[in-house]
Amino acid sequence: MSNHHPTTPPINWFRNAAPYIKAHRGRTFVIVFSGNAVTDAHFDDLIHDITLLATLGVRIILVHGARPQIETRLKAMNKTTRYVDGLRITDTEAMNAVISGVASARSSIEAHLSKNIANTPMSGIRLSVVGGNHVIAKPVGIREGVDFQHTGEVRRIEATAIRSQIEQGHLVLLSPLGYSPTGEIFNLSATEVATAVACALKADKLIFLDEESELRDKQHNAMRQLGLSEAQALLHNQNNLADETCRHIRGAIDACLSGVPRAHLIDRHIDGALLHELYTRDGIGTLISAGGYEDLRQAEINDVGGILSLISPLEAKGILVRRSREQLELEISHFSVIERDGLIIACSALYPFSDDEAGELACLVVHPEYRQKGHGDTMLNYIENRARSQGLKRLFVLTTQTAHWFQERGYNPVEVDHMPVSRRSLYNYQRNSRVFMKTLD
Missing domain, CATH: 3.40.630.30 (Gcn5-related N-acetyltransferase (GNAT))
Known part of the structure; x- marks a missing residue:
């Protein structure tokens, strides 16, 4: 009598993931997600998946947003701010809300990454999370007569310091804040920070966890892979893309042009989407690359x-x-x-x-x-x-x-x-x- 039992789908999935587990070990991934992800009831699931990547030997740099956390503090102050070209105009009062909102989001992320509860995927795992003044910024300044005040843009990334941290096994967590040599603090775009970090470190992957659903073409087919020219055409020809998705596509293009082999746009609302994208052949998001996937x-x-x-x-x-x-x-x-x-x-x-x-x-x-x-x-x-x-x-x-x-x-x-x-x-x-x-x- 044979003792062979039918193979279950999870076992097959794990076997098929083996080449990707090997390929990703020791690689550097920059992963960016919004402040909305932090407040989501299922944020723990995302943290579990990120933790799994770390235990499989991936070197991880996380970049988080904080827009809803900032908006909550501005609302409590009975203050509104204006956006121009997707950038918040940050005056001194708003900057206080930005610093407080970013600190709240960051503290929540660190708390989730510190969990070590029995009968959960975090059981027996201790992640070392570090940050620092690794993002050097400068003011956006005045554009077309609009003074953006404390809104800034990335000037440079302290890549050597970040690389040293991830090589020691630490998970690096970066916030959307930058610091100037004169001691000023600037409000930055998380997308810009993540893109700049990926470029500076020549990361193996830049991964955007998108708030919007997956990209689809005019026939409503999922767009699983795009070359640079296709991604640029998509930005130029489609007016129905969400602003965040457009920013992510631009970031992906810039990263690929700067030597990052692959960038991914993934719908963060799909349970396990990060693992599915990284450890299956066809993935679940949109891959943008300078070279051919095939x-x-x-x-x-x-x-x-x-x-x-x-x-x-x-x-x-x-x-x-x-x-x-x-x-x-x-x-x-x-x-x-x-x-x-x-x-x-x-x-x-x-x-x-x-x-x-x-x-x-x-x-x-x-x-x-x-x-x-x-x-x-x-x-x-x-x-x-x-x-x-x-x-x-x-x-x-x-x-x-x-x-x-x-x-x-x-x-x-x-x-x-x-x-x-x-x-x-x-x-x-x-x-x-x-x-x-x-x-x-």
Whole structure:
């Protein structure tokens, strides 16, 4: 009798998270959240997730906002303030409310990070939280006749001091305040502070926990990844984005241009969103990066295992001709792959017959979870361009299952004798594959 029990979803999730646990260990993440998050009834859940990141070896810098805490104090003072271009005009009286509100938010965060209660995710964990005068600021000054008074902007970040703290295992908590060499205190934007810190430290990730729901395109599809040009176009073309989301996208763009590999926008209202974004392949937020999240390239010998995992199910069904690992290793230079965050999600091969100025397109496979998303067309275009660069004039493909797909893309049915002689002699009449050919421009 077998003692094997069905694997539960949490166990599978944990197993699939293993590559990300390894990849994120020792990395530096800057995470920013609003003052609204601090007052939320579920703030403990977010703190638990941040604590888990720390226990998994992530070096964390937290930047918090404090707008609702400040507004509460201004209301008690029966005082209102004005915003211009998203910045509060902070006079001396308002600055007192800012200092008090920031202190209240910070104290609450530190208290939550200090919890050590049995039967909770914080049980047995002691986080060391540090801060300091690491943000050097200067006044915004007068813009278009408006004096912003004690509202400031980041002048520089004391990156060496922050790096020293996180390397010692401390969690660094930064508030939206900055200090000048003359001893003044300035009211800052948490988004600006977080972006400046990520840039100064060349952090591995800048993570915005957004108050708004996830980004969606005009067809209401979730926007899971954006290049810099796409993010800039989104800011330029869409007028229905919340002000905070726009600030976060701008911060993400600035960070990526300054060497931060990836920035993330995550809906903080989703339980466990931070963990889902960081420890699953497709995440739950929007990734903005200067480089490609998916890499389309020529295959390397280290890709053999990933290609075999991709094609083996189709070989078992008889859809593809079986290839041994040894054969694949010998032919790896003919293959191209699409790699998505460490997973091979598509592959294809090009076998040239230079004497006939023809090439065979073979083994075009897309991972089941990524079909209907254009990866097949992307790979096909890549192979066709690769064939052109080799001086090939025609491309042919043998298929038993995908005839219509290739026909829709300009491949026409031909007889077996249209193939190069050397390939024709290897044709398997038992498989009875249909042959399609396309003349390359």
